[in-house]
Amino acid sequence: MMRVRSCLAGAAGLVLAVTLSGCGPSEPATSGSPPVVQRLTEAQYRQSIADIFAPDIKVGGRFEPGTRKGGLLAVGGSVVAVSASGFEQYDVMGRTIANQVVDAKHREALAPCKPADPKKPDAACARQTLAKYGRLLFRRPVGEKELASPLALANRAAEADGDFYAGLAFGLAQFLDSPNFIFRKDVAEADPSDSSKQRLSAYSKATRLSFFLWNTTPDNELIRAAEAGELDSRAGIAKQVDRMLASPRLETGVRAFFTDFLGFDKFDSLAKDSLIYPVFTTKVSRDAEEQTLRTLVDQLLVQKADYRDVFTSRKTFLTRNLGIVYKVPVGLESGWEAHEFPADDPHVGLLTELSFTELHAHPGRSSSTLRGKAVREILLCQKVPDPPANVNFTVVQDTSNPQFKTARERLTAHRTQATCAGCHKIMDPIGLALENFDGAGQYRSQENGAAIDPSGELDGAKFKDAAELGQALHDNPSAAACLANSVYRYGAGREFDPGEKDWQKYLLDQFARNGYRLPDLLKFIATSDAFYAVRPAGDVKEAGL
């Protein structure tokens, strides 16, 4: 069913029309995709617990590493399971959380009722409490059948331990150990307007929307809207989307997106050789990550700038720790100070920020190949083929001059050997432009006494240094397309469905039309039909599982 956006088409409104979000051609229909089952990320798990119970509830335990699919952990979340050791940890976490919820410090505020006698079971109060939290943890109402087991357990345990609250904790733990909490599973139902089709349940829509914009479980207002049937209408969804976009919680969601998109989970294991790069410390590493996220939030949410400008902007935020690495003064003793690099300073845009140069480098050396690969795969969404089969490195090594001074010289073979050049020519020139930034992100004009030449070419656009590379990236259509595609896939938790090809083009058009602004992109996606469209999985077996 085509969706026609209302549009002020009259002459008087033409100027306005062009600027109205979504005005223009209509949204192409899609057939949706099968429901997804996504494992919560660590951040989502923690935030959900904080929002459902209380921010001071400690989540003690270790989360399994996620998997990237199509470059995103969010998409990988739809293909990962839970290993035995991983589940052991969820079980520990579930018990730890449940015990805190019922402890003396929290039970007043968190339990909706009091037991008649705290030393005995109280079925009614246990039911009330479990029903409340079951609904919040499972992100949908919990039926009698689902309530029966934890309730029986809570009562039995209360009897055995002589303690209502201890019993209650076991009941809660069952919810926390359930895949209904640890995973968010799309639920599809028959579409009342067309019985041959399916639609996502209101709760599934609420869940998808909430994790997309705020990276957490649906709040009370969103749940209320779902229960009242408001999310079945476009207007109802739009109202919630506007509310959520206007909230300070949007920043959490945007940070979560960029943390995934830019591969910041690598910061967890980032280490540098302390002899070669004494400036690098864990503090610098954390500040580097925060610098980029803070800068992006400011540019894209506060300034509402064109996304492509992230590659050309000289404005950022720094701490004193970072000042040491960037070799610039930072007045503020602690905290973040706005900083603008001067017009001809080599620090321009995202590619020259530490979060990029440090992350995509070796512990003791920079790497043009890793950085070039990162630009291609992360920022342009272009797959670089795997390294080739049996490379005979004896041919490659120039043994008469083992000590090449600069990376450009060392990588000559990458460019001149046929088996290597195919892939390396799409990576190395980009990375070589960033060779002025060593493995810890510090600027240098030479390496081993030889001047660094940062010139190169990106898909036909020539550049003479990193600043011009930033401009080339800005101008490259794949950059904006990659962001729009990634935001969609992140929110949907899956790759594009073949039936979404036209819609994908429409998405990119809209992004461009709206000046490549992120809030508009988020709104567009969150209020689209495609985002919620669902169709049955092809190979569902209903009986005899």
Add this chain to the structure above:
Amino acid sequence: MIGIDTRSMMLRRSLMSAAVLTAGMFAATSHVAVAGTASAAPTDPANVKARTLGFAVTYLPYALAKNADDCPDGLAMAAKDIFLASVSAAERARLTKAENLKEFEQLAYHTKDGRDLCAVPDYPREPQRTPKGKVSYGMNLDGTTDGAATANSCAHEKFTGPNGEPAVDNQTYRVIGCSSNFRGFPGEEGYLESLRNAAFKDGGMTLLIEVMGVKDGRNDENVTVGVYNGASPMAIDPNGHMLPYASLTMTDDKKYQTVAKGKIVDGVVTTEPTDMRIHYDIGGYTRVWNIRSARVRLEMKPDGSAKGLLAGYMDADDLDMTKGGVKQASAEMVGYDCPTYTQAIHRYADGFKDAKTGQCTALSTAFEINAIPAFVIHPEDAKKTASAAPAAH
């Protein structure tokens, strides 16, 4: 503008040749780092924007020449040594036994009538062993060629500098030059020196130097030099070394801010005599040095670091440990015999003659300055409120 003006880097680049630009330009932002290699002559000075170059001192030992022929009679003796030399071998053997420690300390560290030696500055002692060599670091502070007395200074013997500089004054060297705790041993720093300089790493001492109003980092007739204690501890890397390019807040206590006129010649900054006060914390104690008529000579290197000399007249009281009420048993730990030192300090004092007593109250001295590039942040810039956390709306 106070503090680093990074925008002025733009203009600075226009002064440099291209070769200079690629050679270590941003290895040392906004510092004279590159000035040392600048070959182009400046354009009209009126158009050049002045900039500030900042440094943080990492090591400030007394500048000691440690000549091989300095101490022919041996190193300076502490109270213990003096006492043991005055008794028979048998007594030496007896009193150095562990069970006789109390008796030993009573005899060695006190006068015959039981007063602590540090309370008796004129207790009879042989004169302090003093360097016999003719060479010392330092500057010509009194303006004379021969060290003869002047209206404000006392007669004393001068040194020649290590590079042949004539008429060097360094009476402090005479007092401490043969003391192992200052001089150390071959390959080993003096114990007191290492203690005090450790303070740079542990936050007890931050000393910042600013060269302001610089239009030409190689030659500039008129610059202003600030020497300040720092309120921020030095930034340390995982290997324990101090990091360059840190932003360090200077003290807001005006007592420890010194500003002097200066000039740059061939990349070396020199200043006019100005009274200076520096504090440092060591072992929980704050010590203050009053250095009168202090002057700085600082060679600024291409890599942004700097090395030089801080010379001036140190108050005799600042050198004299007894002024702090120390007991000989404690002073002993740093090889300091109170009466010997106090007497030496008075014997060698050469500056700031007291009008009434005619006694000089200060001693010419010199410290070695070792510094790395740093951004000196003025208190008003450090106390600004943080830029508002980007609120999404």
Add this chain to the structure above:
Amino acid sequence: MKMNLDRRRVLRGMLGGGAVTVALPFLDCFLNTNGTALAAGRPLPVRFGTWNWGCGMNPQRWVPTKTGTNFELGAELKYIEPVREHINVFSGFKAMLDGKPNLPHFSGVQALRAGGVAAQMGPMDAPTLDVLIGDAVGTDTRFRSLEMAATGDPKHSYSYRSATGFNPAEGSPLALYTRIFGPDFQDPNAADFKPDPNVMLRKSVLTGVTEQREDFLRQLGKADRTRMDEYFTSVRQLEQQLELQLQKPPPAEACHVQPKPADGPVGTEVGMVMANHKIMAEILAMALACNQTKIFNMVFSDSASTLRMPGEQMIHHLMTHEEPVDKALGYQPKAAYFVERSMESWALFVKTLASVREGDGTLLDNCLVMGHSDTEYARIHSISGIPVMTAGRAGGRMKTGIHVSAVGEPVTRLGFTFQQLMGVPVEKWGQGSMQTSKPVSEIVA
């Protein structure tokens, strides 16, 4: 409901294409406490484990020229001298690609551990040896298996049940210790045993979760059902652990729990890796002696070795490609340093297991450890002659002290042999040209 464990069903659908099947043995099968693996009457369990290091070796310094028992130890193999009586060395075995690309640091490991090679990089889409063997013999211990990485990174693991069933490694010695010997540990030699009533309740929590399975799987496609089944399998495994906690564990004479290790740093600097490896080896030895598991996987260094030396610009892997071959020495000296540290650590690992007395012999006597790398000569990613060793006697079923050279033979012969030695009723193993039913009889006792 008890299903017969059908190995062929387990192997179907891996690697060669086709969706991951529902051939995963369903939950109930794991309730078999003794499996079919152990011969009747054997008092001490036989354990299987893997130990791997990245980026291979230098053949001229590693591969012995003589075969049989009297082989010489070259410069890189000399480290096993003190423990050579426990070790077999295998040279010349290769991975066969059947036209698929040689994915660097990947194809070799896949062939060795999963019997086949994939066409692209990604998680291994088939159960690895340790999982296959564990399913047969490992169901009566608290942990199905233990995975550890001396590099500190949980992603450094080569143990898979399927593409979605990855077994991450424990990277921190303290966390490893706490997982095994923390509050849920029951000393098998404790004088008195009182089952903790809370454990019953905890088990009930999990039973309740398992009851949600049918509802949860509703509407899901095949791929999602399979991975959610893995989830429920993990739940069931924990339930089984708790069941064991309710019974008095059989005494284990060799079990002596050591105090917990310090909470130290983890990372890829080689000194740190070796130190953490040593601690983890000791914890593992204790865990095996205390019957906490029968299957383990130790990663000393990841396949594309990220080991590094302080002050060196290049990590080990980079060195294997970029360090020039020293003309006089004939090899890359800095890269070779890491090979030597790996061999030194392998020897230490073997010694650690051999130092625990068990029954008439040692813990190592009752182990079959497969030590291997991902490549022969890392510089050219060669997968002919991937170095493999074993340590231990597999409870008497395996001979030791032998060098077997089988140039041109598929590596799957090794995995096939190990499965047989561990009692897995397998008739053949491996994909394509690597399919084999021929054990390495030289080492079969």
